[in-house]
Every structure is written in C-alpha cells, then in structure tokens.
Amino acid sequence: MATAQVVRSEWTKIRSVASTVWTLSTAVVVTIALGMLISALSKNEFGSLSERERLSFDPTFISFAGTSLGQLAMIVFGVLVVSNEYSTGMIRASLAAVPKRGVFLFSKLAVATALAFVVGMATSFATFFLGQLMLGDLAASIGDDGVLRAVFGGGLYMTLIALFSMGVAAMLRSPMLSLGILMPFFFLISNILGNVSATEKVGRFLPDQAGSRIMRVVTPVDDDTPYGPWGGLGIMALWVIAAVVGGYVLLKRRDAQ
C-alpha cells in the first residue's frame, strides 16, 4: 500500500464534494470582511480611546478580528472532511480499499490540513493587508517587529483549528455531534471562560485562547499571560495532537461503522 496512492485518492475525495468549496470560501470571506469592518470601526473610535487603551492598541490583532467568526467555517470544513465518511457509510468502502487505518486517517488529515494551510495563509495575509488599509494612518507595517510572525501565525492558527476539528470528528464520528460540541465551544464557552475572572486562568489554556496569542503584536497593559506567542501556539498544538491521537486510537480499535 503506497501512501502516495492513498494521498492522491484522498485529494480526489476532497476536491469532488461541494462542501469543501463552500466551507473554505466562507472562512475566507467572513474572516476578511469582518476584519476589514472592525478595522474601519477601530480607526474611527481611536480618538475616543483612553491613554491606556491607546497603549494596548494592536492594529495587527485588530485586523484579525474576523478570525473569531471565520474559524467556525474552518471547523465545519474539518468536521465534514472526516465525519462525511461515517454519515454516508463511505467509511466501509474507504477501509476496504485502505485496510491500514493509520495510512487512511493520516493521508486524509494530511490532504485536508495542507488545503487548510494554503487557504489559511492566503486568508491571513489578505486580512492583514486589507485590515491595515482600513486602519489608514494607524496601520502597522508587515516589516514592523513581530508583525510577520503574527500574520504567518494567523495562517497557522486557522490550520490548527481545522486539524483539531478533524481529530474531534474522528473520535465522535457524527457530524451533528461534532459540530454541536465544537461550534458553541469556540464561539461562546471559550470566550466566556476566558473573560470571567474566576475562570480566566484556566480559559487561557484552551486551544483557541492560547493559539490566538500568536496574532498579537502589542502586549496589552497589565497582561500576565504566562506564555508568549509561540508558547501559546505550542499549547494549541498539544490540544491538536491529543485530538488526532484520540481519533486514531478509536479508529484503530472500533469496527468500521
């Protein structure tokens, strides 16, 4: 079983269903459009900000404001890529064709992650430049200290969110269950945990809170987060590894249905 054959086959699968196009294009459009909108609003409000708030003003991070919503489309992409196999019963055909389950899963994840990486990077750079355009004279430059890292990190963040969702979907199998857990978690629960002072210290170790640190260039005043941008992305990567390993172990052990 040549892995290259399986990768090619997984690429055929992913490019031949409509959900790939609509989930990824939604991620691109929502992230960029919302980023531009928030950037424009922030420019207008800058005059009314306090001195403290001006010190924490992070034009790069502001242009990534659309990520909070755009990542939901990335989650749908990641979930559907894996759970489609189960909801359509295709998993039996897939595992009959590729009985080495590790080869099957990792080929699928490699193809989908590579696609998410390309789309995520393009989105990240586009949202940065368009956001800065909206910010006018408040804009950061890609050459400024830490900005390129933040923009590149934004693409990695989108990729890791998609891969995390694939791992969770591999464990849960059902698309409805996976989305029913991931969507409210990343849209609401994580934000609530991260903003309530009682749970803040735990909340910032959640995958999205830790990972999004990479998109910050200016550290907010009074910030006591115990990790830096790469440290945060590392924490997110640990979550992703746990989800993928969990998905692999369960796939290996379970009957294919």
Add this chain to the structure above:
Amino acid sequence: MIELEGLTKRYGEKVAVDNLTFTVRPGIVTGFLGPNGAGKSTTMRMILGLDHPTAGDVRIDGTHYDRLQDPLTYIGALLEAKGVHPGRSAYNHLLWLAQSNGIPERRVREVLGEVGLTAVARKKAKGFSLGMGQRLGIAAALLGDPRILMFDEPVNGLDPEGIHWIRTLMKSLAEQGRTVFVSSHLMSEMALTADHLVVIGQGRLLADTSMAEFIERNSRSYVRVRSPQREALLDALHQAGVTAVDGADGTLEVDGTPAEKIGELAARNGVVLHELSPQQASLEEAFMQLTAESVEYHAHTGAPLPPQQQWGESWRKG
C-alpha cells in the same frame, strides 16, 4: 479462496456470528443463506477486516485482509450499505477507489460501461435510483479485476431486468474461475444462481453443501387431501396406520404415503375427496425447515416472527 476458521463476533452478551468455519472456493458461485439478522453481513464485514472478530480467523488467499497489497485487486465487494457520498459523481467515486489501490483510471470507464452507467457517470450519486446505486456498487467491486467477488444481497432493489443481469454476471464471473460469494435471505434466489450453499441461522453454521445435495436432503414430498368428510377420512387413515397433519384451509397433509394408496383407502371407506394432490415442498420450505430451530429460539426470546416464517411453522409441526 476465502477461509473462515472459528470466526466469532459478540456484541456484549449477544452472539452475532458463532464459530463459523467454512471455505469459499473458486470457480463456483457460493450462496450464503440465512434469515435476516442471521449474521451474514457481519461475517462479510469481518472478511473485509471492517469489523474485528471476537475470536477466530479469516484469510483471503491465505493472507489476512489488512496484509493484502492493494486489496481491491484481490477481492471486490458490494456491501449492503453502499457507502457513496451523495454529492460525489459516480466517476469520482470510482476514481478515488481506483487511485487508492493504484488501479489505472481507464478501468473506471471500463467498469462504468460494464454496469451500464456511462451516461450518468458525471451525475451526483444522490440522484441515483436504488438499482443505479446497486450497479455503482457492483462497478466498484469489479474495479480491481479481482479474483474474488463478494456480494451482499445484490438483487435488493433491482428491477427484473437488473436481477437477470446480476445472475448472469455472477455465473460468468464464476465460469472465469473466480471465487463468487453471494448472500441472500431468499432461497429461491440462491436456487437460481448458487452451485454451493452455506446456510447460517443465529450466527451458526447450519449447512455447507452443494446445491443439489441440499435440495435432495431437505425437500419434503407429501400428499394434500381435501374432503368434506374430514373426520371420516381421518378415521380411515388412522385405521390404516397413516398419520395426517392439518394443512392450510382445512386440508390434510400426509407424509410418506403415495397418493394412490390414500385414494384407494378413501374409496374403500366411501369418503368423498375434493382434492388429492402430491406436493413437493419448495426449497424455500426446506430452507425454513433448516433454520426453523434458530427462528423458534428467536420466538422464545420475544422477538416477533416475520410472517413467512410463521407460515413455515404451520406445516412443520407434524
């Protein structure tokens, strides 16, 4: 060649497949027969390495399924749940299967032609009828030109033309020297296609025999008698030492006594007969007789009996 040895699958307390040992040989169509829920699909999934056996072993040409290099070129299978993404075209469905096993793309066009789906190759699978879906599943099985073919209930949902096509296809595949293993819950279907028969009930092996031998051993002949003087006839038969059992619609069924003798007996006792006809029990009945035990066991555990099996019970009581 498919070899099963003590193959067993348990789900908690429930035994779905119970210590199955048999071999499916090349060059003939082997029918895999059993009532619904007997464990046929589970067995087939274990052959393909999809479900893990609780105990026992199954080998394809002497090798475990997951050790096969490009398994679709060894064994092609049509499973009951076809497993096609509704949004993907027939062509792309076969294409990803072909690519995963290093099968050239030209085979995709060939098998689409073979099953008669060329015209709809670029259409999404969700628009397919049951019969078209079945044809697509068969195309997938044929894709790797495998020496072994396995079909789970292939005639389900097909129109008469499609059924005829499947039967011809299976026979010609076997004539080419391939191993053909086909499951069904219909004895009549098996009688038309299978050369060899493996019967299971409640997951257990009930018979592993040639079709001809199965018919000979399991068919029952009896005489159906109908009379307006039913009691008088029963007395006459009883006096002659002949046992009759109740048949359908007030008829009597007599085993092991020729029709001539019953006719003479009736005449001698002045009993009017409205019907006196020798009957050959159908293969369907032979099959139900064989599986009745497992069906009865079902009844004791409280599961409702499908109607045709209850009907099978009625004549078996004698």
